[in-house]
Amino acid sequence: MAKKPSSSSNRKQAAPLETSASIEEQVKAFLAGGGEIEQVPKGVSGQTNTSGPKHITLGKKPRA
Template sequence: MAVKSKKSAASETHLSIKEQTAAFLKAGGEIQQIAKGVSGREDNSGSRQIVLGKNSSR
């Protein structure tokens, strides 16, 4: 009986991302380099604070 080798989840994810990127570039897509410290978040209004634990009166 043959034993299948198991790939780690990280290895499968890495391979999947690599294949998707190659397909994207082959279809004419371009990769942009984003400057360090720039956020993709467009709407900076609103609370970013989260509260963990039991709901207490405020």
């Protein structure tokens, strides 16, 4: 039995120039609407870590 092609393989990827032009248009619209672009210094994260540590526990161990 032949494998059925997935829908993602049927889609054609956008050309890089179309993507760049689209991003440029979106940025212009954002700035025209009063938006501001904040430049984050190199080596500094723009995200704040509000969550706790990302440790996971495998299995159920009784806590003391």
